[in-house]
Every structure is written in C-alpha cells, then in structure tokens.
Amino acid sequence: MIATGTVPIRPPVLGIDSEGVFGASSLDDGSRLAQAIDRGGIEKAVVVGGGYIGVEMAEALVRRGLKVSMVDMLPQVMATLDPDMAALVVDALKRAGVELYLEEKLEGFEEAKGRLAAVKTDKRLLAADLAVLGLGVRPNTSLAEEAGIALGISKAIEVDDHQKTCEEGVWAAGDCAQSFHLVSKKPTWVALGSVANKHGRVAGINIGGGDAVFPGVVGTAVTRFMDTEIARTGLQECEAEKLGVDCVSRTITDHILAGYYPDPGKITIKLLAEKATGRLLGSQIVGTRGSARRIDIVATALHAGLSVEDMINLDLGYAPPFSSTWDPIHIAARQTLKLI
C-alpha cells in the first residue's frame, strides 16, 4: 500500500534555502514560521503563489500584523476559479492590504547582512523580511516509479476504482494517487485530505478482503480569506473548453439571507452547464460568511448528474435566518436555465 503523499514544489532559484524562506507543507514549517514572527523584527512578508495555500498564508500573516505582498506568475490568483470569480478574491486581498504582483515570475531571494532582504521577480525586487512558498505540490511517487508502478495524470499513481495499482497486490491511496472525475469522466489528480481519506477507506476495505468502490470526485474545494469564503466544484470554463463541451454560465450576486434580515450577507454564485443538455457542470462561489457551504449542494448534484432545471426545484431548507424563499443557488439556476 503506497500512501506517500506529495512533495512541495521548490523551484531551484537562487537563495531558496535562505533562512527567511519558509515552506507551508508540514507542521514543522508552521512552527518555524510562527517562531520567526514571534522573535520580532519581521515587518514585510512576501507570499509566493496565489493558490489555496498562498491565500491562507496571506490571511495568517495579515492577522499577525505584517505587510503582505503576493506574487504569482499567472494573471490571476486561485487558478481553480474562472478569472471573473478570481477577481473577487483579488478584491478581498486588496481590501485586507495585500499587494498583488501577478504575471510575475519568481527569480530568486536576495540576502543582506546574512538574512533575507528581498524577493526577486522578473519585474522587480520586493523588500521582504520573510517569504512563504505556496507553489503547490506534486505526487511523491519515487518509490512507485522505482517499483515500476504505472503513473497516470499529473504523474500521480494510476489506480482503478478499488485503489488498485497496475501491480497485483499493490494499492495506492491519498495525495500520491489519481482519482476519477465524475463530471469530465476522465482521470484527475486532487491532493486534498478529504479525498485522501476516502481513498484510504476504500483501499483498506479492499485490502482487508472486502469490496468497496471509490466512484470519484467532482473537484470540490473551499477556503477562506479573512471574511471572504471561496468555493468551487465541477469543471471551470477552461476545463469544459478543453473537453470540447459547449458550456454556458451565469453569475448572480444576492443576499445570503432574506433581504430584510439584519446583516443579510452577500454571495456571488457562478453556475456552469452544458448548453445542449442542461447538465450541470460546475459552480464557483465567493461571498461573506455562510457562502461557501452552498457548494455542497452543487457537489451533491454533480454526483447525481442533475440538470440546471433539477436545481431550480431542489427542496432546500428555507427560513429567514438561513436563506430567502428562493435560495441564491435557485436564483443562479433560474438565470442559467435562460441560456439553455
């Protein structure tokens, strides 16, 4: 049973082993970072990478009172969101005072007087007392490769729906193994604790002589930056395009609770569907507290292959402290149906 997880991506740039450059992969990484801040003298932090880890680390550093900058080589943060939805995350980062440097490539780290002084991109030098790497991870498959186990998408270990590898008697589970995507109907690689745990349960049952199946994932992920909740599931526009699926989408902004309720919140929901059939393809949500968990409704619908019209009639819980009579998910579905 191979459960070797991931290794963090550390580009071989100059100065990456400087004392002030921190990973964000292990508990030890976290302790070292917290201790460095506690020792004092840290004012400016640069987060390299604008994905989930980068955004979560930016929150942690802002809450510690640091001046935070973020660098990403892509033109947007949160690459698992469509650019229009990622723009709402940029707004939230800016509101919290995070300075963004997008489309800038990390070139290295510069030291002065034996400590980190700056992060170097292809466009500028950013003064930094501390830098955090949030550049993602890759499957840790060296053991599997040496044993001749076949790798699949993203070089994760290829497994069937029983978590079996190509070798009889060898299983794989967790971040080192691939999953099946129930919307694209293709293999995918998701490095998330929730998926890893499900892999482990299925592998364990099967190794123990039982018969369990892991049907697959729909690509759900949630995170939070300060008071902004961020969620996604299913396919995003660029993924649908790659698959050749003719995809329509609508984005709505609404209150989370009944509009007359004190502090009714604000939620933006994008819903994606197949134009020809109305089949739901995915959703992205950015909003105030209480927004993100609505992604679970769409995730469950994706598991079941529901259509946009099915979504309109979902009998979701309604009471003014929880939603409007038409939940924002319903509103998004009603708007999307007009395009089908």
Next chain:
Amino acid sequence: MIATGTVPIRPPVLGIDSEGVFGASSLDDGSRLAQAIDRGGIEKAVVVGGGYIGVEMAEALVRRGLKVSMVDMLPQVMATLDPDMAALVVDALKRAGVELYLEEKLEGFEEAKGRLAAVKTDKRLLAADLAVLGLGVRPNTSLAEEAGIALGISKAIEVDDHQKTCEEGVWAAGDCAQSFHLVSKKPTWVALGSVANKHGRVAGINIGGGDAVFPGVVGTAVTRFMDTEIARTGLQECEAEKLGVDCVSRTITDHILAGYYPDPGKITIKLLAEKATGRLLGSQIVGTRGSARRIDIVATALHAGLSVEDMINLDLGYAPPFSSTWDPIHIAARQTLKLI
C-alpha cells in the same frame, strides 16, 4: 388560479378572543404583539403549540426578556422530528429558561380585571400576561370547495405536476395546494414559502403557455431557537413505518469544524435509510450555528435517490474552518451503512 394560502387554526375554546391572545400568522399579528410588549406590564408569556412557529415565537419572547412557558398536547415539541431529536430541542428550550408543559391540552384563556390572566390546560392554570397561538394552519380552500374543485391530502387542493386542478383552466399554487413527496411517492401537504414560490413559478409558466413541471418536495424544513439550529428532510421514522418501509437509522454527534479548530461547534445528525436497499430516506439535524444547512446535502441526495453508500463518497467541501476531512454527514452515513 387559486392561491388562497392558509388559515391559522384557532380552537373554539373559552376566551380565545381575549385581548392578550395573539396569533402569529400575519404582519399585523406581529406588530400588535410587539406593541403590546412595548406598552409594558408584560412579564409572563405562554406559547400554545411547540412546532416551528411556537419555537420561533418562544425565542422572540425570551429575547424580549419575558418569562416564557410552552404548552403542547403532544408528548414532544417539533412533531416533524423523531422524538429523540426533538428531545435536543427541548434541552435548548430549557437552557433558555422556557418552561415546558407537554401532553397538556389547551382548554381556554381566563381573564381577570379585563385582561388575560391565565392559560388553562387540562392539567393546570398557567399565569399569563400574554399568550401566542402557534397551533398551525390549514389550507384555505373554501373558494375551491364551493367551485367543486377536488381536494386531496390534508384537504389541500389536488393538483398535478403542472399545478393544474381537476377543472380545466383552473390552477392552484402555494399553501392551499398539495405537493408530491419524492421519497414517499405519495401526495403531501407542505405550507412553506419556499415550496409556494416553486408552485407559483410552475403555474405561471404553464398558464402563460409554457410547459413547466413541479416534480415535488422532499419535506425539508429548517428553523432556529437561539443558538440551536434545527433541520429535517425526507421521512421521519413514524412516516416510514406508516408506509411499511423497513427503516434503519443512526444518530451521531460530532464537531462541525475540524476538532482542533477554535470553537468547533457541535452537531447531531440522524440519518434514516431503507434497510433492504440502502436508499436514503431522510435526516434530522440539531446543533450549534452552521449545523442546519447541511440538511441541503441530504435534501439534494433525496431528490436524486442516492443511497447511504453514495453519501459516504460525496465530494463535499473540506477546509478546517468549514468541516473535518470527513464531514459529519459522511460520519453519519458511515455509521448508518453498518446497519444495511
């Protein structure tokens, strides 16, 4: 198009028209009640009925600083929950200082010096400066009946899945009309704004020459009492029993968020399933803030006819501020699967 809603149930007991006895059906009812409390001299309130409206009115009165008692003729509050889950609501009511008088039948209201003095049950006299009726509603169908329109379950107007009544050219929607229950596969009557709105949309499209279908409801409802959230969907045990469905259930209590998270909350989830097939039948949830909306996952699963095993593999959003790697819904499904 008949959209006559409901009429509140007012039992013909002595003193029901006393000045201090308030309904809870209209905006005017609410205004009158608030004004009566604002005028002062009100210390003791009795809520008659322990359903959604009764529980919500009890919260409003507790928040106004009144000493609140609640009377219900059933042995439990919240009759749409199984007794074991309703007991958790009783705990919450008691924690807030609400005195409960269950299995007591309302016999009338007594006045002294021209104002309400007591609520009389078959067991006692409860001193009361104010009483609120939360005894439920019935479909307002006198117009339909006079016109010879057929009534169905609970004497709600019988409609097909296009919201058509038995009379050509006559439609009905909202609290006066019945719905189809997607789990029991039988007609049901639900008087909720969320369902009424969906009825209205479908009736409107069809009256306008379009073709829309309202497939039905799964019986979802949510409410809140102080910091306790309450939710239900699908069938409860007694409903499954009446249908002759062999039903198994498991109840789990867990944190809402990752257990190491500050203030991880507490949620109790009961999951019901058909023993023979593993088909999900329903769920009830009682817990702290953030609990109730998880009912939407089960509601969506009921629409799609998912099984308990399907629930275990749902790709729900995971991040420590939102849930554990295994969401409490997964835990409940894993425990329930052991009985199938």
